[in-house]
Amino acid sequence: MDVFRTDTPIIGMVHLPPLPGSPRFEGDRDAIRERLQQDASALEAGGVDGIMLENFGDAPFYPDRVPRHVVADIAALAATLRDHVSIPFGVNVLRNDVHSALAIAAATGGAFVRVNVHTGARLTDQGVVEGMAHETLRLRERLDADVAILADLDVKHSAPLAERPLAEELADLVERGGADAVVVSGAGTGATVDTQLLDRVVECRDARGLDAPVFLGSGVTPETAPDLLSVADGAIVGTALKQGTETTNPVDEAAVERVAEAVP
Numbered sequence: 001m002d003v004f005r006t007d008t009p010i011i012g013m014v015h016l017p018p019l020p021g022s023p024r025f026e027g028d029r030d031a032i033r034e035r036l037q038q039d040a041s042a043l044e045a046g047g048v049d050g051i052m053l054e055n056f057g058d059a060p061f062y063p064d065r066v067p068r069h070v071v072a073d074i075a076a077l078a079a080t081l082r083d084h085v086s087i088p089f090g091v092n093v094l095r096n097d098v099h100s101a102l103a104i105a106a107a108t109g110g111a112f113v114r115v116n117v118h119t120g121a122r123l124t125d126q127g128v129v130e131g132m133a134h135e136t137l138r139l140r141e142r143l144d145a146d147v148a149i150l151a152d153l154d155v156k157h158s159a160p161l162a163e164r165p166l167a168e169e170l171a172d173l174v175e176r177g178g179a180d181a182v183v184v185s186g187a188g189t190g191a192t193v194d195t196q197l198l199d200r201v202v203e204c205r206d207a208r209g210l211d212a213p214v215f216l217g218s219g220v221t222p223e224t225a226p227d228l229l230s231v232a233d234g235a236i237v238g239t240a241l242k243q244g245t246e247t248t249n250p251v252d253e254a255a256v257e258r259v260a261e262a263v264p
Contacts, residue, residue: 001148004049004050005049008233009050010047010050010234010235010260010263011049011051011215011235011236012043012046012048012052013054013236013237013241014039014081015056016032016035016036016053016054016056016057016077018058019032019074021067022057022058022070024057024059033077033080035250036081036084037084039251042250042251042253042256044085044086044087045256046251046260047257048241050090050112051087051088052092053081053110054093055094056247056248058094060125060126061094061095063124063127064097064132065097065099070093071104074091074093074104075103075104078107082109088111088112089111090111090113090114090148091104091113092113094116095116095126096116096129096132098113098118101114101115102136102140102145102147102149105145111147112148112149112150112180113147113149113150114150114151114183114236115131115136116152117129117130117158118149118152118173118177119131119133119151119177119179120172122161123158123160124157124159125157129158133176133178133179137178148180148181149178150179150181150182150183151182152183153182153183153184154184154197156186156191166200167208170208170210171208175208180212181212181215182205182212183214183215184198184201184214184217185219186219188218189218190245191218192218192224193219198216199231214234215233215234215235216228216234216235217235217236218236218239220235220240222259222261223262229264243255
């Protein structure tokens with residue numbers, strides 16, 4: 001996956017406040033745009049290698065397709081982000097609207113998307129969420145979009161409908177599903193990754209000869225980064241980069257620097 005200029009990229013999260021139409025929207029689009037610019041500036045100045053834009057404040061989330069007005073707002077914000085930073089950025093439309101994320105990224109110059117459930121199905125607080133890899137890969141082809149797909153394995157805030165061997169799930173995700181990278185997370189936002197699971201995923205990836213980097217999706221801090229990133233190939237980091245390590249708070253540039261400096 002030739003997206004970043006480093007072998008161990010750190011992707012910093014821009015967790016968008018509630019957008020228009022969501023229950024907690026506070027009525028000010030300009031404030032959302034200003035917060036985006038402030039967070040993006042702090043992330044880039046602090047030393048991340050990429051930025052992920054996500055509608056984190058829109059809970060409770062739609063299980064798959066979001067309304068058109070949400071797509072329009074995220075696309076406008078993605079264009080703002082593109083013009084504000086010089087590092088690659090990506091899009092995640094929660095809970096699992098990878099088609100909108102892919103379209104937004106293609107239209108605004110995004111380099112990657114994240115999809116929570118790419119293959120198989122998971123039991124979530126939105127009900128059963130099913131992967132749509134068959135449609136996602138065809139859409140990317142139709143759009144002629146050079147956009148990498150970062151797909152979760154055993155995604156946080158969910159449970160499997162049935163247990164399957166890890167090697168089979170991983171092979172389905174990358175070989176049959178066409179994911180460009182695999183994301184391994186803890187049980188919830190900010191939760192530490194199970195290191196045994198991480199080791200097994202990397203071992204299975206290498207044993208199968210899969211050409212897909214493994215990213216950490218949660219739990220990376222200045223303290224955990226050296227050990228975790230000696231195994232994983234990169235990380236998506238949000239909570240540890242925020243003021244007071246509170247996910248919904250603004251980005252703390254000093255915290256970003258601490259995580260960036262801890263990368264082995």
